[in-house]
Amino acid sequence: MLKVIELNLSYGAIHTLKDISFEVHEGEIVSLIGANGAGKSSILNAISCLVPFSSGDIVFLGNSIKKTPPHQLVNMGIAQVPEGRRVFSKMTVLENLEMGAFIRKDSAGISSDLENVYHHFPRLKERRRQLAGTLSGGEQQMLAMGRALMSKPKLLMMDEPSMGLSPILVQEIFEIIKKVNKEGTTILLVEQNAQMALSLAQRAYVLETGRVIKTGLGAELLQDEDVRKAYLGG
Amino acid sequence: MTLFFNQLINGLHVGFIYALIALGYTMVYGIVKLINFAHGDIIMIGAYTAVITLVSLGWSTPLSLLAAIVVCVVFGITIERVAYKPLRSSPRISSLITAIGVSMLLQNTALLVFGAASRPFPTIFNIEPVRFADLQISFVTLLTIVVSIALMVLLQTFVKTSKAGKAMRAVSEDYNTALLMGINVNNTITLTFAIGCALAGIGAYLYIMAYPAISPTMGSLPGLKAFIAAVLGGIGIIPGAMLGGILLGVAESMTKAYISTQLSDAVVYGILIVVLLFKPAGLLGKATREKV
Numbered sequence: 001m002l003k004v005i006e007l008n009l010s011y012g013a014i015h016t017l018k019d020i021s022f023e024v025h026e027g028e029i030v031s032l033i034g035a036n037g038a039g040k041s042s043i044l045n046a047i048s049c050l051v052p053f054s055s056g057d058i059v060f061l062g063n064s065i066k067k068t069p070p071h072q073l074v075n076m077g078i079a080q081v082p083e084g085r086r087v088f089s090k091m092t093v094l095e096n097l098e099m100g101a102f103i104r105k106d107s108a109g110i111s112s113d114l115e116n117v118y119h120h121f122p123r124l125k126e127r128r129r130q131l132a133g134t135l136s137g138g139e140q141q142m143l144a145m146g147r148a149l150m151s152k153p154k155l156l157m158m159d160e161p162s163m164g165l166s167p168i169l170v171q172e173i174f175e176i177i178k179k180v181n182k183e184g185t186t187i188l189l190v191e192q193n194a195q196m197a198l199s200l201a202q203r204a205y206v207l208e209t210g211r212v213i214k215t216g217l218g219a220e221l222l223q224d225e226d227v228r229k230a231y232l233g234g
Numbered sequence: 235m236t237l238f239f240n241q242l243i244n245g246l247h248v249g250f251i252y253a254l255i256a257l258g259y260t261m262v263y264g265i266v267k268l269i270n271f272a273h274g275d276i277i278m279i280g281a282y283t284a285v286i287t288l289v290s291l292g293w294s295t296p297l298s299l300l301a302a303i304v305v306c307v308v309f310g311i312t313i314e315r316v317a318y319k320p321l322r323s324s325p326r327i328s329s330l331i332t333a334i335g336v337s338m339l340l341q342n343t344a345l346l347v348f349g350a351a352s353r354p355f356p357t358i359f360n361i362e363p364v365r366f367a368d369l370q371i372s373f374v375t376l377l378t379i380v381v382s383i384a385l386m387v388l389l390q391t392f393v394k395t396s397k398a399g400k401a402m403r404a405v406s407e408d409y410n411t412a413l414l415m416g417i418n419v420n421n422t423i424t425l426t427f428a429i430g431c432a433l434a435g436i437g438a439y440l441y442i443m444a445y446p447a448i449s450p451t452m453g454s455l456p457g458l459k460a461f462i463a464a465v466l467g468g469i470g471i472i473p474g475a476m477l478g479g480i481l482l483g484v485a486e487s488m489t490k491a492y493i494s495t496q497l498s499d500a501v502v503y504g505i506l507i508v509v510l511l512f513k514p515a516g517l518l519g520k521a522t523r524e525k526v
């Protein structure tokens with residue numbers, strides 16, 4: 001479904017991503033793990049066409065998205081839950097969810113997806129008239145996820161959804177990711193919480209300073225010596 | 235008491251014009267964080283369009299108003315695309331200096347084309363003032379207030395409820411996330427400039443009905459006052475621009491009546507300084523706090 005081919009990306013003189021290649025197949029949950037600054041967010045932003053890359057290619061459903069204007073990606077079926085949630089804080093919860101469905105015109109479909117989001121996150125329904133900026137961090141994460149789901153994406157990319165959340169809430173979010181995946185959405189999950197990510201993902205790639213250094217099944221990597229040392233505290 | 239109410243009405247008259255112009259500053263600032271110093275000169279362009287179409291070409295008033303709006307919008311969009319858009323990711327100071335440059339360019343071009351002498355604007359409405367007890371309210375004053383209120387209600391409704399209005403709010407909060415939603419950010423910014431300039435076109439018409447002298451530098455003063463109004467109310471905040479404009483107009487007119495004509499500008503700046511000392515983000519501005 002998504003193929004990233006020898007991607008190179010630089011910010012000014014700093015060569016941030018070096019020959020990154022990986023693949024996500026339809027229906028999978030694939031995880032990218034790596035330390036701070038490894039280049040995880042840069043990869044997602046390159047796929048979302050928010051940052052230009054210098055060489056390589058990104059192919060989604062058979063088409064290169066190299067020259068796609070960023071606002072057209074969601075139309076192709078790619079949605080991103082950005083790092084740090086990035087909810088529209090001066091808009092209400094409901095308005096945020098509507099923004100997720102900005103490009104859609106099927107109002108019946110939109111309302112049924114809204115119900116579905118409320119079903120996953122009942123808290124959002126209770127607070128739909130509240131300004132998003134006044135939500136707790138966990139609620140904002142739910143909102144950011146709900147907002148992305150409102151576009152009915154084929155591929156949902158999530159950048160560190162567990163950041164700053166309590167263990168119980170992380171558990172809850174990961175259960176929902178699993179459910180969303182079961183309902184047919186392919187998932188690319190960027191995480192520092194390697195334990196959770198690897199137990200959830202079918203396959204994973206380990207990044208270090210802009211390179212893919214390891215890849216394998218999630219369960220395999222969970223047992224891997226190096227990975228355990230580097231990311232799972234021995 | 236009659237003097238007070240007369241001055242209040244005069245103040246509201248000019249205040250609503252400031253408010254209409256201030257909306258253009260505040261909306262543009264809200265979305266691209268740019269003080270568009272050329273906005274005052276858009277008033278001048280609207281004014282010349284008005285006088286040329288109405289007097290020289292003999293068009294009807296509604297048609298010449300429409301022409302003023304269209305020309306202002308075309309200028310605004312062109313300036314945005316040509317001068318500001320290429321600088322969108324450069325440091326703020328670059329676009330600020332560019333804005334000042336555009337303002338000078340417009341003024342000097344107008345000087346070249348129209349000369350320095352000011353042109354009068356004819357009286358359009360020969361209608362008796364409306365009387366309430368001792369009070370006289372000129373028709374133009376009444377028209378200005380009613381039109382401005384209607385436009386503000388319309389704008390507020392548009393921004394709050396329409397899809398394009400929501401897109402504007404989303405872009406003004408977070409450019410990249412708006413792109414992730416599939417919002418065409420470039421078009422949204424263009425629309426914002428267009429709305430701001432359409433309001434400036436109407437503002438220009440109302441302004442020259444009150445101050446019928448049209449010259450290349452005529453936009454500077456109302457432009458500056460409107461900018462102050464926008465900052466006073468809280469730049470980037472639409473109701474703030476309305477409030478700021480009205481307060482400024484009333485303060486100015488009261489000072490002229492009760493203190494001194496010469497001091498009216500000093501009082502205006504004084505109010506701005508005092509308000510910003512206590513509320514740096516403006517009257518309706520909130521010190522924004524974000525949860526991480």
Ligand SMILES: Nc1ncnc2c1ncn2[C@@H]1O[C@H](COP(=O)(O)OP(=O)(O)OP(=O)(O)O)[C@@H](O)[C@H]1O
Pocket residue numbers: 011014016034035036037038039040041042043083192
């Ligand atoms: N806009 C930018 N301009 C310059 N350098 C950048 C920019 N964005 C990221 N970088 C640099 O690129 C490198 C990779 O950053 P990136 O955000 O992709 O890492 P990450 O793996 O997501 O890290 P984290 O886990 O902390 O979110 C970092 O060294 C960062 O400083």
Ligand SMILES: [Mg+2]
Pocket residue numbers: 040041042083159
């Ligand atoms: Mg990151």
